[in-house]
Amino acid sequence: MIQTIELMVVKEVIPIEIQPGTILSINTKEVTSHTHGFHKYPAKFIPHIPKWAIGKYLNGSGNRTILDPFCGSGTTLVEGLLAGHNVIGLDVDPLSSLITKVKTTPIDSKILNEVINWLTRSIKQTKKGEFEPECKTIEHWFSRNAINKLSIIRTLINQVLKEFGSSKEFKDIQYLLLICFSSIIRRVSNADNESQKTYVSHTKIKEPEEVYSVFFPQLELFVERLKTYFHLVNTKLATKIICTSSTESIDIKLKGENIDLAVTSPPYIKAIDYIYNQMVELFWIGDLLGLESQAKQNKKKKGYIGTKYIHKVEFKDYTPYNTMLGIDKLDKKLQQIYDSDKKNGHKHSFVTYKYFADMEKHFSEMAKCLSEGTPYVMVVGDSSVSDIYFATSDFLVEIAERNGFKIRNKWGYKIKNRYMRFDRKGRGGLIEIDWVLEFIRN
Numbered sequence: 516m517i518q519t520i521e522l523m524v525v526k527e528v529i530p531i532e533i534q535p536g537t538i539l540s541i542n543t544k545e546v547t548s549h550t551h552g553f554h555k556y557p558a559k560f561i562p563h564i565p566k567w568a569i570g571k572y573l574n575g576s577g578n579r580t581i582l583d584p585f586c587g588s589g590t591t592l593v594e595g596l597l598a599g600h601n602v603i604g605l606d607v608d609p610l611s612s613l614i615t616k617v618k619t620t621p622i623d624s625k626i627l628n629e630v631i632n633w634l635t636r637s638i639k640q641t642k643k644g645e646f647e648p649e650c651k652t653i654e655h656w657f658s659r660n661a662i663n664k665l666s667i668i669r670t671l672i673n674q675v676l677k678e679f680g681s682s683k684e685f686k687d688i689q690y691l692l693l694i695c696f697s698s699i700i701r702r703v704s705n706a707d708n709e710s711q712k713t714y715v716s717h718t719k720i721k722e723p724e725e726v727y728s729v730f731f732p733q734l735e736l737f738v739e740r741l742k743t744y745f746h747l748v749n750t751k752l753a754t755k756i757i758c759t760s761s762t763e764s765i766d767i768k769l770k771g772e773n774i775d776l777a778v779t780s781p782p783y784i785k786a787i788d789y790i791y792n793q794m795v796e797l798f799w800i801g802d803l804l805g806l807e808s809q810a811k812q813n814k815k816k817k818g819y820i821g822t823k824y825i826h827k828v829e830f831k832d833y834t835p836y837n838t839m840l841g842i843d844k845l846d847k848k849l850q851q852i853y854d855s856d857k858k859n860g861h862k863h864s865f866v867t868y869k870y871f872a873d874m875e876k877h878f879s880e881m882a883k884c885l886s887e888g889t890p891y892v893m894v895v896g897d898s899s900v901s902d903i904y905f906a907t908s909d910f911l912v913e914i915a916e917r918n919g920f921k922i923r924n925k926w927g928y929k930i931k932n933r934y935m936r937f938d939r940k941g942r943g944g945l946i947e948i949d950w951v952l953e954f955i956r957n
C-alpha cells in the first residue's frame with residue numbers, strides 16, 4: 516500500500532519519475548491548445564496526463580500504438596498523434612466519438628474554406644430552416660430567434676454532401692461542421708453554461724449569446740486550430756475510433772492490434788449522466804447519433820459504467836449480503852450503504868456494486884488485449900456514496916491485480932487555474948484529487 520504523501524507544485528510539465536504517494540499541484544492554463552478546446556466534455560482530463568504517460572513509456576520511439584478505452588472527447592488521441600503514434604479510442608458515447616473523430620481527422624484547408632464560404636453565404640441568404648428538433652418544450656431551452664438560426668445552420672449542414680459530393684473528404688467536413696455547430700449550442704441556449712446537468716436556472720438568469728456571432732468565430736477557430744495541429748502531426752499515422760462498450764469483447768473489436776500503451780480515465784462511481792449533460796446538443800444533432808428521442812436516450816444510458824439510470828426490477832433480488840465482490844472492505848462498505856441509507860441505500864449499494872463489477876469486466880477484457888509488460892495508466896478519483904467514503908482507486912487496484920495487472924506506482928494531482936467549462940468537482944461527491952494508477956500487464 517502506498518502511503519507517503521508529498522506535495523509538489525508543478526507548472527506545465529510533469530516530471531517523468533514521481534515518488535509513490537506524491538500529490539502534484541498542477542498550475543495550468545494550457546488545456547485548450549491544439550484541437551483540445553473544440554468541444555466541452557464533462558470530466559475531461561488535462562492533456563498533461565496522457566502527454567506525461569506517453570513521454571514516460573514510449574519515449575524515444577515513434578509509430579507505436581496507444582489505446583484509450585474510455586476516450587471521451589479524445590484528449591489521449593490528440594496527444595498520441597502529436598507525439599508521433601497511432602491511436603485507438605473506444606467510448607460508448609456517440610457524441611464523444613464524433614468529437615474525437617473531428618479533433619483527429621486532417622482536412623485539406625483549401626477545400627474546407629470553399630465549403631465554409633458557401634455555408635457562410637448560404638446562411639446569410641436563408642430566412643428559414645427546415646430542421647425541427649424532436650422536442651415539444653424547445654422554447655423553454657432556446658429563444659425563437661436562436662431556434663430559427665440554429666435550424667438554418669443545421670439545414671444547410673445537411674446539404675453539404677448534395678452540394679459538394681459525398682466523398683470521404685466532404686463527409687469529414689460535414690462532421691467537422693456538425694461538431695462546430697454542437698460546440699456553440701449550450702452557449703446560445705437558456706441552459707446554464709457551467710453545470711454538468713442541463714437546466715435553465717431561475718436564480719442565475721442567463722443572457723444567451725447570439726447564434727451567428729458565436730458560430731462564425733467558432734468556425735474560424737476550428738479552421739485555424741486544425742491547420743496548426745496537422746502542421747505538427749504526421750497525417751499517415753492511423754486513427755481508429757470505435758463507439759462501443761469497454762466491458763465486452765474488446766479483443767475482438769481491436770482485431771489483434773498490438774497495443775504499446777493504454778491511457779485512460781474511466782467514469783467514477785455514480786458517474787456523470789453524459790446524455791443528460793448533452794441534452795441541448797442532442798436536440799439538434801441527436802438524430803445523427805440515434806439519440807433524437809427521450810426513449811432512445813434512456814435506453815442508451817443503461818450502457819454507461821456508473822449509471823444511476825437503473826430500474827427497480829434490475830436490483831430487486833440484489834442485496835450486498837447475497838451478492839459480493841470478494842473484497843472484504845469493499846463488500847462491507849456496500850453493506851453499510853444498504854443498511855444506513857434508508858431512502859436510497861438499496862439502489863446506491865447496487866449502483867456501486869455494479870460499477871466495480873463492470874470495471875472488473877473491463878480489466879479482464881483489457882488483460883486479453885495487452886501483452887505482458889504493457890503499461891496501462893489510469894486516472895480515477897475517489898467518491899462518496901450515501902455519505903460513505905470510497906477509496907475507489909485502491910479498490911480498482913485490487914480488482915486490476917486479480918485480473919492480470921500489477922500496480923507499479925500511484926500518485927495524485929490537484930489542478931489549479933483550470934478552465935474546463937465543466938470542472939471535475941462534484942462528480943459522485945468527494946473528488947478533489949485525481950489518482951494516477953500506473954499498471955503493468957503481468
Ligand SMILES: C[S@@+](CC[C@H](N)C(=O)[O-])C[C@H]1O[C@@H](n2cnc3c(N)ncnc32)[C@H](O)[C@@H]1O
Binds near residue numbers: 557608760781
Ligand atoms: C471521465 S470520461 C473520459 C474523458 C476523457 N479522458 C477526455 O479527456 O475527454 C469517461 C468516459 O467513459 C465513457 N464510458 C462510460 N461507460 C463506458 C463503457 N461501458 N464503455 C466505454 N466507455 C464508457 C463515457 O462515455 C465517458 O466518455
